Amino acid sequence: MPTSDADRRDWRPIATVDTVILTLDEGSLKVLVHRRQRAPFAGAWALPGGYIRPGEDDSAEEAALRVLRTKAGLPNFYIEQLATYSGPARDPRGWSISVAFLALVPRDLLPDLAEDVSLAAVDGLPDLAFDHGRIVRDAVARLRGKGAYSSLPAALLPESFTLPELQRAYEIVLGDHIDASSFRRKVLDLDMIEETGEAQAGVSKRPAKLYRLTGAARTFNRTLGAA
Amino acid sequence: MPTSDADRRDWRPIATVDTVILTLDEGSLKVLVHRRQRAPFAGAWALPGGYIRPGEDDSAEEAALRVLRTKAGLPNFYIEQLATYSGPARDPRGWSISVAFLALVPRDLLPDLAEDVSLAAVDGLPDLAFDHGRIVRDAVARLRGKGAYSSLPAALLPESFTLPELQRAYEIVLGDHIDASSFRRKVLDLDMIEETGEAQAGVSKRPAKLYRLTGAARTFNRTLGAA
Known part of the structure; x- marks a missing residue:
């Protein structure tokens, strides 16, 4: 029987990272999205994101860079924390916490987008999986504010x-x-x-x-x- | 056998919150700390913090407010995210992720501090448990910068x-x-x-x-x- 919160692994939230890559493309501010292969939200556009892997990642930031490499084929960018999103409803797999990172990237550093990766104008964004629409809006507000x-x-x-x-x-x-x-x-x-x-x-x-x-x-x- | 990251509960990081309550007291900027009762760091000063409880909390912010109520006897303040801290080394119990929240609170709203709660001047801070010293420094930098x-x-x-x-x-x-x-x-x-x-x-x-x-x-x- 568990003796403390720490032992109750079933109490632990799902822990993920999400990445917002903003760029200027064809005169518009755009965000990099990829088409999800798997459930939940299979087939939907989403920010590149994934589970934090304690065996592999040294920090949430390292997890985000790994996700950008493996899911979007991108090199290591300078990324910064945007905010952390959490709650029981944002991911159908369960109570989740996601650390979102933001990078501003010149278009010429995103040369060959993989087939399932696209740039979407932030004004008139398609529906995104999870709460990713909100995360993009927060990222754009941060950029516009600063x-x-x-x-x-x-x-x-x-x-x-x-x-x-x-x-x-x-x-x-x-x-x-x-x-x-x-x-x-x-x-x-x-x-x-x-x-x-x-x-x-x-x-x-x-x-x-x-x-x-x-x-x-x-x-x-x-x-x-x-x- | 687990079929995906989501099922590998043992892969999930420990998920916690920490709270930085800053106030002006006797002419100094101070931070509210409490003395830890239990390992790790039993007896050390620490920021009020604790596990996110998916069964109980609707968000990391709600978890932080619960921690402030139960560990420091404080009412609900307006708190904002400071940053999220993560990695294999910051908590001896394992790979952990902690969402830190910040509140600026008038001293007169902190009237009766519990016995194991104290206000410590941010300049000349005692050693704090975990990476809480760094979290306080980040909070003060945020306040001083803005x-x-x-x-x-x-x-x-x-x-x-x-x-x-x-x-x-x-x-x-x-x-x-x-x-x-x-x-x-x-x-x-x-x-x-x-x-x-x-x-x-x-x-x-x-x-x-x-x-x-x-x-x-x-x-x-x-x-x-x-x-």
Whole structure:
């Protein structure tokens, strides 16, 4: 007979991780989803997720990176905790707790999506399995809440970008038009970006300068999470 | 024989919650700790925490509120997720996952601390059980990071307070001296506080006006969490 909660393994919730990969694709903010092969929700779109495997994973974060590798064929990204979701009803298999992680990934780092993997626009999301729709909404709210005051939207761009591309990333993230001249002044004043010394290749007479995030902005960018 | 991860109950991590109650007491930022009765870490100070009980709790948050009631005799506070801690080494009983919650509580709402409950200054914390020292440091970093730009420090005060009391709360949270006249101007400009119409009782000739948070600031205050 069990003598304490710790021994009552049947009292333990199911413990999983879920991952929200956000990217800019064809002018929209999109989330990476995959089609579930197995019950529950077989055939439905879902965030890449899976069980934490205590024998294999050193932390929930390691479990999330393993899931991204094995279920979506992705390399190790910089991921941060979004929030943890729990309760008796969110997974039909039983009382569950899921640690959700968030990553902002440039589209060019998601080159060959596997057959059952897709990018879905976050505005007009299809029905997702479990409470994954809510998790995506929380992730987008986090990005939109922090994006206006940080260099976060630049994390969605390739390593070098033009000023109009950066402005467009902010506009897509914030869902709002931005004045070009004040935007230019602001990002340059903040020492957020620096010239790479190169110009955009393959375009006409006046190729736009290419910029990259400064080291300081890159560090600051790692404040996607809560702490 | 188990057919999937879901069936392998022995694969499931231990699932717990931990709670960080921060308050202002005798001029210091303090955290509520209790002395553990049982192994592991019997006799050590720890954050109030405990197992999630799927039969009893509707969510990790509900589990945290139950723990605060039963282990620290506290009423239901407004708590928010801080972060989730996981891994094979943080709990000697096995691979564990703990959802940590944070609350900012005025000292006058913690009137009669139980015998094995104490308030410990966050600067100069005693050794705590598990990884609870790290959890407290993360909570303080969250408060200090957000405090400068929000009305959060006021959540540590009673419902009505004087301007010097509010200034002192900011100084304690931020660990820095604040200029009185610019502070006064700023908090009044921001429509963060309003006069209650009353003055501080029991003091001499020129009693200080009492203030309270405005409704807007109260709502904004609920941004302690990540989203």
